[in-house]
Amino acid sequence: MKKTYDIAVLGATGLVGKTMISILEERGFPVGKLYPLASERSVEETVMFCNKSIQVIDAAEFDFSKVQIAFFSAGAAVSMEYAPLAAVKGCIVIDNTSQFRNDFDVPLVIPEVNPEAIGQYGNRNIIANPNCSTIQMLVALKPIYDAVGIERINVATYQSVSGAGNGGLEELAKQTANILNAQGVDVEVFPEQISFNVIPHIDTFEENGYTREEMKMFWETQKILDDAEILVNATAVRVPVFFCHSEALHIETKIKITADEAHALLKKAPGVKVMDKKGKNGVRTYPTPINGDLEQDLVHVGRIREDISHPLGLDLWIVADNVRKGAALNAIQIAEILIAEYL
Numbered sequence: 001m002k003k004t005y006d007i008a009v010l011g012a013t014g015l016v017g018k019t020m021i022s023i024l025e026e027r028g029f030p031v032g033k034l035y036p037l038a039s040e041r042s043v044e045e046t047v048m049f050c051n052k053s054i055q056v057i058d059a060a061e062f063d064f065s066k067v068q069i070a071f072f073s074a075g076a077a078v079s080m081e082y083a084p085l086a087a088v089k090g091c092i093v094i095d096n097t098s099q100f101r102n103d104f105d106v107p108l109v110i111p112e113v114n115p116e117a118i119g120q121y122g123n124r125n126i127i128a129n130p131n132c133s134t135i136q137m138l139v140a141l142k143p144i145y146d147a148v149g150i151e152r153i154n155v156a157t158y159q160s161v162s163g164a165g166n167g168g169l170e171e172l173a174k175q176t177a178n179i180l181n182a183q184g185v186d187v188e189v190f191p192e193q194i195s196f197n198v199i200p201h202i203d204t205f206e207e208n209g210y211t212r213e214e215m216k217m218f219w220e221t222q223k224i225l226d227d228a229e230i231l232v233n234a235t236a237v238r239v240p241v242f243f244c245h246s247e248a249l250h251i252e253t254k255i256k257i258t259a260d261e262a263h264a265l266l267k268k269a270p271g272v273k274v275m276d277k278k279g280k281n282g283v284r285t286y287p288t289p290i291n292g293d294l295e296q297d298l299v300h301v302g303r304i305r306e307d308i309s310h311p312l313g314l315d316l317w318i319v320a321d322n323v324r325k326g327a328a329l330n331a332i333q334i335a336e337i338l339i340a341e342y343l
Contacts, residue, residue: 004032005339006067008091010059010082011074012036013045015165016096019328020071021049029332030339037062038074065089068343071331072096087125092338094331096129101220103128108223110135111333112271113142117224118337127334131213132326133157133236133245134220139299139325140318141251143269144262145225149254151312152231155217158239158246159202160289162323164189172240190238199238211236244289245322253312259304262314266301271325276302287319296321297329 007024011017017036024031036047037059046053059078064070064086072079073096083093083100100106107117108128121127130138137155144150161168167189175185175195185193192199203212214234221232239246266274273295275287286302287294294300299320307313320326 002030003339004030005069005343006033006035007031008035008037008062008064008067008070008086010037010070010072010078011096012047012056013038013042014073015162015169016073016323016327017071018047019323020073020331021047023324023328023332025050027332027336029336033066035062035067063089064091067091069094069335069338071335073327073331083126084124091125092121093126094129094334094338095126096327096331098131098216099128100124100126101128101130101216102223108220109334110138110224110330111337112139112269114224114226115337118334119342121338121342127338129327129331129334130220130224131216132163132322133159133213133234133247134217134224135326135330136245136299136318136320136322137217137247137249138221138224139269139271139320140249140266140301140316143265143272144251144253144257144314147261147265148257150230150251151254152233152252153221154233154250155235156248157202157213157217157234157236158198158241158248159236160239160241160243160245160322161190161194162243163202163238163245163326168194169242172242176240194238194240196240198240200235202236202238210234241289243321243323244294244319245326246287246289246317246319249316249318250307251314251316252307252310253314256312257314259306259314262316263304266304271297271299273298273300274302274304275300276304286317289319291319294319294321296324299325 076097076099079097079099105123107120161172171189213236217234218232287300303317
């Protein structure tokens with residue numbers, strides 16, 4: 001008989017939490033019993049799992065010794081409070097917040113990049129999910145990094161409003177409707193109007209002038225690749241797109257790699273789909289957030305070209321679903337490796 005695992009999802013009524021539950025079902029994860037957890041104000045809600053309606057439970061009253069694995073996606077403050085409590089009870093927490101990412105004894109994992117780090121879960125019974133922008137960037141860059149090394153990454157992100165959860169989706173929709181109907185807009189979730197605008201400000205500003213979102217990409221890349229010398233220069237921008245983050249990457253490698261060589265490496269890379277085919281009149285295919293060929297669980301790479309301004313430079317354009325691969329799916333992939341190789 002196939003072994004099953006009792007699972008908790010903290011933040012079950014949020015955008016990522018709901019997606020986690022749907023992916024657990026889609027991928028046939030061996031769930032024995034599912035416990036959807038949220039704050040007290042959400043206990044009247046239900047979630048659907050395997051055609052069953054399950055009542056949401058108040059996280060403050062839940063006994064984590066009932067489950068073997070818990071997925072956390074309810075904010076850093078909630079993870080700070082509940083993850084250590086769950087871990088002490090023997091539950092392995094896969095945390096989707098920023099709370100533990102920089103802790104030296106908590107593995108920070110992208111399954112296509114550093115799956116071996118999952119073996120460190122026993123340090124604290126916590127595994128951290130990286131930032132969504134870091135995940136898609138490193139899935140695309142890992143095969144190049146392994147082949148020729150990378151000295152420096154310059155990246156500009158174009159991040160969808162779903163990165164701010166349901167509130168971000170609602171704010172873009174409401175502002176757009178109001179503007180098209182010649183009405184005023186309310187600004188609550190984002191620092192500026194997001195509809196028909198781009199905002200170079202995600203998370204708080206650090207003393208060095210970078211935002212915390214930008215610094216996350218620097219810190220997390222070094223930790224995930226176990227490379228204290230790789231440099232990351234990021235500019236994170238919020239754009240009026242509902243789902244999928246895009247990134248313009250300009251990298252400097254240690255050894256020269258041609259665009260054709262990079263194309264060949266990426267075509268074989270796990271979790272990557274290359275969309276960079278030359279068509280008629282020199283027009284090439286490339287991914288966009290609403291491209292009909294976009295597969296939700298993959299990182300899509302296009303515009304692969306050699307940088308004309310640097311002898312070791314390479315440019316890429318990447319697009320991925322930030323809610324799935326950038327959050328929920330990555331966490332569940334971690335759990336799949338965990339149960340297959342360590343439990």
